[in-house]
Amino acid sequence: MADRIPGRFDRRMRRRRLEGQIFHVLCLLSILVGLGMLAALLLNIFMEGWQRVNWSFLTSFPSRHPEAAGIRAALFGSIYVIAVAGTLAFSFGVAAAIYLEEYASRNWFARVIQINIANLAGVPSIVYGILGLEIFVRFLALGKSVLAGGFTLALLVLPIVIIASEEALRAVPSSIREGGYALGATRWQTIWRLVLPQAFPGILTGVILAVSRAIGETAPLIVMGALTFVPFTPDGPLSRFTVLPIQIFNWVSRPQEGFHEAAAAGIIVLLVVLLSMNALAVLLRNRFQRRMEG
Amino acid sequence: MAENCPIIETRELNVCYGPVCVIDQVNMGVEPNRITAIIGPSGSGKSTLLRCFNRMNDLIPSFHMSGSVLFAGEDLYDDSVDPTEIRYQIGMVFQRPNPFPKSIFDNVAFGPRVNGFRGDLAALVEQSIRRAALWDEVKDRLKDSALSLSGGQQQRLCIARALAVQPRVILMDEPCSALDPISTQAIEELMRELSNEYSIVIVTHNMQQAARVSDYTAFLNPREDKISELIEFDQTRQIFTNPKDERTEAYITGRFG
Ligand SMILES: Nc1ncnc2c1ncn2[C@@H]1O[C@H](COP(=O)(O)OP(=O)(O)OP(=O)(O)O)[C@@H](O)[C@H]1O
Ligand SMILES: [Mg+2]
Numbered sequence: 001m002a003d004r005i006p007g008r009f010d011r012r013m014r015r016r017r018l019e020g021q022i023f024h025v026l027c028l029l030s031i032l033v034g035l036g037m038l039a040a041l042l043l044n045i046f047m048e049g050w051q052r053v054n055w056s057f058l059t060s061f062p063s064r065h066p067e068a069a070g071i072r073a074a075l076f077g078s079i080y081v082i083a084v085a086g087t088l089a090f091s092f093g094v095a096a097a098i099y100l101e102e103y104a105s106r107n108w109f110a111r112v113i114q115i116n117i118a119n120l121a122g123v124p125s126i127v128y129g130i131l132g133l134e135i136f137v138r139f140l141a142l143g144k145s146v147l148a149g150g151f152t153l154a155l156l157v158l159p160i161v162i163i164a165s166e167e168a169l170r171a172v173p174s175s176i177r178e179g180g181y182a183l184g185a186t187r188w189q190t191i192w193r194l195v196l197p198q199a200f201p202g203i204l205t206g207v208i209l210a211v212s213r214a215i216g217e218t219a220p221l222i223v224m225g226a227l228t229f230v231p232f233t234p235d236g237p238l239s240r241f242t243v244l245p246i247q248i249f250n251w252v253s254r255p256q257e258g259f260h261e262a263a264a265a266g267i268i269v270l271l272v273v274l275l276s277m278n279a280l281a282v283l284l285r286n287r288f289q290r291r292m293e294g
Numbered sequence: 295m296a297e298n299c300p301i302i303e304t305r306e307l308n309v310c311y312g313p314v315c316v317i318d319q320v321n322m323g324v325e326p327n328r329i330t331a332i333i334g335p336s337g338s339g340k341s342t343l344l345r346c347f348n349r350m351n352d353l354i355p356s357f358h359m360s361g362s363v364l365f366a367g368e369d370l371y372d373d374s375v376d377p378t379e380i381r382y383q384i385g386m387v388f389q390r391p392n393p394f395p396k397s398i399f400d401n402v403a404f405g406p407r408v409n410g411f412r413g414d415l416a417a418l419v420e421q422s423i424r425r426a427a428l429w430d431e432v433k434d435r436l437k438d439s440a441l442s443l444s445g446g447q448q449q450r451l452c453i454a455r456a457l458a459v460q461p462r463v464i465l466m467d468e469p470c471s472a473l474d475p476i477s478t479q480a481i482e483e484l485m486r487e488l489s490n491e492y493s494i495v496i497v498t499h500n501m502q503q504a505a506r507v508s509d510y511t512a513f514l515n516p517r518e519d520k521i522s523e524l525i526e527f528d529q530t531r532q533i534f535t536n537p538k539d540e541r542t543e544a545y546i547t548g549r550f551g
Contacts, residue, residue: 106355175392178350179452183405183459184382193408194394 042271049264057265061231062247066258071266073230074247077146078215078273080234081243084150085157086211092154093161093210094203100162101169102191114166121159128156129223137224144225147237152220157210164206168199201285208281215274218245244270299367301326301463301493302347302384306361309342311354316342320361320524322512324463329485329494331504331530333545334514338522340497341389343514344465347495348384349377382409385461387469389497391448393440393455398423398432401440401451405459418458425488426454427480446473453481457488464488466496470503482507501546505534513542 060070104110132152142148172195180190221243228250230242244266251263300323307320317339324330324347332340342351349370351357363370370380394401402419411418419436423429428450432443440451449472456464466485470478485494485507498504504511511533514522526533526542537543 173392174353175388175390176394178353178388179392179394179455180404180408181353181378182348182350182381182386182388183408183455184378185404185408186378189408193404198395 045264045267048261049266049268052261052265053268057262058269062229062250066254066256066262069251069259069262071244071247071262071269073233074242074244074266075269075273076233077226077230077241078243078270080146081149081153081221081241082211082215082277084147084237085153085214086207088150088154089157089161089210089214090207093158093206094165096158096162097165097169097203098191098196101166102187102195117159117162121163125156125217126219126223128152129220131155132220132224143238144227144240145238146234146241149221149224149226149241149243152224153214153217156217156220157214160210160213161203161206164209165199165203168202168206169195171202172198197288201289204281204285204288208278211277211281212274215243215270215277216245218243218249221246244273300324300364301366302370302495303364304343304346304361305364307343307346307359307363308361309339309346309351309357309359312356315521317514318517318521318523320514322524322527324493324495325510326493327489327491328509329489329496329507330510330512331508332495332497332512332514333499333501333504334522335516335545336499338514338516340514341467344386344467344495344497347463347465348381348386350381350386352377382459383461384463384465385456385459387449387453387456387464387466389467389471391445391452391472393443393448393451395439395441397437398440398443398451399436402454402458405455409459419454422454422458423451425457425484426450427477427484428454446477449473450477450481453484461492463493463495466494468497468499471499478503501534501548505530513539513545515541515545 057070058075059072060068061073062071063069100110100114129152132148132155136142136148136151137144140148142151176194176198177190180194181187185193226246227240227242228246230240232239234241248263248266248270251259251266254260302324304320304322308318309316320343332343334340345351346359346363347365347370351359359371365380365384368375394404396404399419402422403415406415406418420429420433423432428447431447432438432451435442440448443451449469453466453469470481473481482503485496488494489509496504496508508530510528511530512527513525513533515525516522526537526539528538533542534546537546
């Protein structure tokens with residue numbers, strides 16, 4: 001037997017337990033502050049806008065008369081633009097992440113790209129608006145259309161999707177890849193059948209974040225030339241459009257009280273759209289996780 | 295090809311991870327339809343050597359080697375060789391069980407599926423699981439997740455998974471280290487049975503196991519400079535009854551230093 005090393009254990013259980021409790025309370029407090037602010041904000045908006053949220057508000061076009069103004073054009077505009085942006089950001093983002101993580105990982109080229117993507121995620125959104133205006137609206141001559149707006153927002157959130165997807169791919173243990181290769185699976189079979197399914201929940205989380213960001217963006221779309229007064233729903237990819245945050249911004253900046261109520265109602269609609277999209281994604285993700293873990 | 299030519303052969307094999315070299319000057323041959331055991335202390339490069347046989351080390355960026363490994367007389371590391379093809383013919387069971395997060399059935403069916411198996415998949419899966427001595431425990435829950443199995447069951451599932459593609463050679467890295475004596479015995483019987491059709495290389499820390507099941511034994515041991523060399527490679531009977539090197543004798547009888 002080894003000799004006992006001299007010394008004693010000063011375990012100070014009371015103090016250690018106290019430290020734990022203090023930290024617990026601090027964490028609780030900080031979440032309460034955050035939730036409290038959010039609750040105050042929501043309450044304020046619901047009080048002001050609740051009675052305006054009804055069928056005719058959803059189905060009417062904007063109007064000079066506050067009580068007749070509706071959100072229809074902006075609601076459809078937002079849904080179309082987000083559908084374009086989400087689909088593009090998802091497909092290009094995941095593909096780029098797969099390339100960087102599974103094919104090009106560790107070479108200097110990939111590393112340069114990765115650093116730049118991280119930087120791109122921090123570029124102010126208005127810069128993307130200018131980019132969209134130059135490339136999509138003018139150079140590709142798409143006009144100030146749904147398509148151009150969707151493309152611009154897709155560019156804006158692409159870095160978020162790429163970074164989240166890379167993270168999710170990296171979290172898949174290499175023993176899974178080895179297991180696939182050891183059975184004679186090709187690289188693509190291993191990625192498609194083993195790695196992607198396991199990374200999918202994480203990727204989906206990234207896409208939720210990205211789409212939530214895109215749906216609230218105003219600045220790049222204004223720069224790009226989205227309209228503020230649109231008495232029609234977009235009738236095709238090249239149609240002009242407006243989106244919810246622009247419509248809300250427009251109403252807030254009017255002097256009449258009635259428009260402020262409409263703005264509050266618009267915010268409620270925006271929140272509902274946002275939450276239902278997130279709920280859908282979370283549902284999908286849980287479904288997937290259950291299937292994997294059985 | 296000559297009858298008694300080894301199925302896998304290493305020539306002056308030397309393997310390093312980055313600046314750190316692990317094994318040096320390894321010359322050995324794996325005889326067809328025989329069981330070859332690799333023994334040696336922890337960290338002596340047994341897994342490293344085994345992973346050279348199916349090019350699994352290709353996935354490790356810092357890995358580099360010199361010398362050559364021949365598979366059925368062909369250079370395994372030739373540029374024209376597709377590692378995917380090699381790994382289909384040389385199966386592997388890893389030291390740590392690595393079941394896929396899929397159902398038990400899908401785990402075993404994975405190899406046949408990716409390799410375009412046409413035939414009775416369910417029968418192939420059942421036979422593979424039976425051979426790995428796991429069937430009775432899982433036959434009613436093939437749709438359950440493989441992650442719900444115990445560690446030892448997972449290891450046997452990985453063995454079943456490797457058998458399902460019917461490789462020519464099976465590499466097993468301590469397949470029994472997480473198993474109870476009953477399943478260990480079942481796996482050893484399986485190895486004996488398989489050695490009629492397959493060539494098997496097994497890494498083991500269990501001297502009795504090496505003595506019981508293997509036909510040939512390779513003993514790896516680190517030199518002064520920490521790089522391992524192949525001390526002795528011979529028929530198992532020879533190694534365990536009449537070792538030529540005193541280090542081999544010390545290791546198998548449990549005397550060190
Ligand atoms: N991926 C790696 N990168 C760097 N060094 C490695 C890597 N894998 C193994 N090594 C080193 O190579 C040496 C041999 O490792 P190896 O896993 O082959 O030993 P082993 O004989 O299988 O040991 P054990 O019996 O414990 O499994 C060890 O010193 C280990 O640190
Ligand atoms: Mg090992």
